[in-house]
Amino acid sequence: MSNDGPANGxxxxxxxxxxxxxxxxxxxxGRVDVLILGAGAAGLACACEASRRGLGVLLLxxxxxxxxxxxxxxxxxxxxxxxxxxxxxxxxxSDAAFCRHALASLPPERVLRRIQGWRLPVEERDHxxxxxxxxxxxxxxxxxxxxxxxxCRLACGAExxxxxxxxGGFAVDDGKRIWRARAVVLALGSPACPALGGSAAGxxxxxxxxxxxxxxxxxxxxxxxxxxxxxxxxxxxxxxxSLPARLTLAHAVEGKTRIWEDDLLFTHTGLxxxxxxxxxxxxxxxxxxxxxxxxxxxxxxxxxxxGARTPRALLRRFLPQRLLDAVLPPEPARRxxxxxxxxxxxQLAAAVHALRVTPSGTGGLDRAEACSGGVDTGEVDPRTxxxxxxxxxxxxxxxxxVTGRLGGYNLHWAWASGxxxxxxxxxxxxxxxxxxxxxxxxxxx
Numbered sequence: 001m002s003n004d005g006p007a008n009g010x011x012x013x014x015x016x017x018x019x020x021x022x023x024x025x026x027x028x029x030g031r032v033d034v035l036i037l038g039a040g041a042a043g044l045a046c047a048c049e050a051s052r053r054g055l056g057v058l059l060l061x062x063x064x065x066x067x068x069x070x071x072x073x074x075x076x077x078x079x080x081x082x083x084x085x086x087x088x089x090x091x092x093x094s095d096a097a098f099c100r101h102a103l104a105s106l107p108p109e110r111v112l113r114r115i116q117g118w119r120l121p122v123e124e125r126d127h128x129x130x131x132x133x134x135x136x137x138x139x140x141x142x143x144x145x146x147x148x149x150x151x152c153r154l155a156c157g158a159e160x161x162x163x164x165x166x167x168g169g170f171a172v173d174d175g176k177r178i179w180r181a182r183a184v185v186l187a188l189g190s191p192a193c194p195a196l197g198g199s200a201a202g203x204x205x206x207x208x209x210x211x212x213x214x215x216x217x218x219x220x221x222x223x224x225x226x227x228x229x230x231x232x233x234x235x236x237x238x239x240x241x242s243l244p245a246r247l248t249l250a251h252a253v254e255g256k257t258r259i260w261e262d263d264l265l266f267t268h269t270g271l272x273x274x275x276x277x278x279x280x281x282x283x284x285x286x287x288x289x290x291x292x293x294x295x296x297x298x299x300x301x302x303x304x305x306x307g308a309r310t311p312r313a314l315l316r317r318f319l320p321q322r323l324l325d326a327v328l329p330p331e332p333a334r335r336x337x338x339x340x341x342x343x344x345x346x347q348l349a350a351a352v353h354a355l356r357v358t359p360s361g362t363g364g365l366d367r368a369e370a371c372s373g374g375v376d377t378g379e380v381d382p383r384t385x386x387x388x389x390x391x392x393x394x395x396x397x398x399x400x401x402v403t404g405r406l407g408g409y410n411l412h413w414a415w416a417s418g419x420x421x422x423x424x425x426x427x428x429x430x431x432x433x434x435x436x437x438x439x440x441x442x443x444x445x
Contacts, residue, residue, distance in 0.1 A: 037205075042397025042398070042417055043061075044143040045418030058179065058181070061155065067143065074132075077133070081412045082407050085103055091281055094377045099416070102385070102417050102420045106416040158174035159201070185393075186393070190399070192369065193368060206395065211376065214372070216373040219372045221369065223361070232270075239266055241322065242266070263275055266323075271357075281406075285361070291355040291357065292354065293319060293327070311333045329347060370404075372401065383420070
């Protein structure tokens with residue numbers, strides 16, 4: 001049984017249209033053009049773009065500092081994009097083409113130029129993954145500095161309790177004061193990875209404002225194997241073994257077959273590594289995975305010329321002995337290759353190249369790098385990220401039901417959606433509430 005639903009720690013989303021009442025205007029209430037709730041990757045990108053246009057922008061961040069998850073992603077080196085980014089790299093259940101406009105306006109080369117413009121060294125790794133060669137906190141600081149250079153302010157320790165529509169804009173209560181703005185951007189992320197600040201707070205706010213939410217499901221997450229099956233128990237006993245492999249998911253969530261090649265890691269609870277994390281986005285309960293542990297090798301041909309050697313000994317040149325003993329049928333694996341029938345050789349080859357396992361669930365939101373689910377994209381304009389239900393409200397990044405594959409795609413979506421909203425928010429609006437001035441990024445309070 002999967003452990004992903006609300007009864008097992010998934011986020012409880014408030015009923016649509018219900019929200020705490022915000023008191024009326026008070027002395028000293030903050031007034032700005034744009035309030036951006038959440039200073040993660042999407043929020044920072046949006047703030048840079050909106051403040052560059054001369055708007056008065058304030059970022060409200062509930063943590064003690066911005067970009068906490070960004071600082072830790074990619075092993076602390078920020079897998080910030082990928083050489084190839086297409087809409088097919090994303091799971092968007094309401095509208096598969098939703099992310100097309102934002103992605104088209106921000107090709108990977110443009111992200112790369114911006115990063116290099118901040119004098120941050122980068123490197124390209126396998127599968128086109130683009131990483132920093134320096135700690136990811138440097139990227140966070142660069143984004144902060146650019147926001148400050150254009151007059152954007154940042155208030156940390158501001159945990160938003162409620163957002164309310166009112167004449168001329170919105171009122172936002174952060175528990176310490178009431179902020180008012182003509183436009184609001186929800187960039188509060190998802191409930192994935194709470195150790196790095198993941199929370200369902202933004203989803204609850206969106207639901208209270210009337211938006212429909214798709215339930216959260218862990219993505220980019222290890223998969224668990226059942227202890228009660230002989231194969232599951234045997235594979236769970238291989239913790240620490242890692243190898244390149246191919247994974248086929250015949251019934252992915254979109255109803256089509258998907259194939260991945262990457263590194264597979266066996267753990268004490270099941271399967272992990274980039275191969276499985278990537279596939280987990282498209283896996284669903286009860287569906288089997290097919291693993292090829294020796295992609296590109298013709299094992300049946302090897303057995304044909306194995307002679308007096310046993311399959312167990314012959315294949316030890318390619319795979320760890322513990323792994324072979326866990327997956328090969330024991331009786332033919334210990335006989336001489338020359339004594340094996342054609343059917344037995346095919347059975348042994350299938351155990352290596354078409355190993356079928358059915359996970360019992362995922363590692364849960366606590367261990368997930370991202371999650372699918374969030375605000376229904378049918379309720380958001382893909383060209384502007386503006387709510388179709390509430391003018392002046394924009395929704396970006398992980399708040400939306402758009403989830404990218406492993407390999408820099410989710411950060412790229414954060415940049416693309418955040419910049420799209422930053423360019424669109426209050427577009428054509430007359431005048432500004434606040435005068436623009438350069439400020440330290442931490443002087444909002």
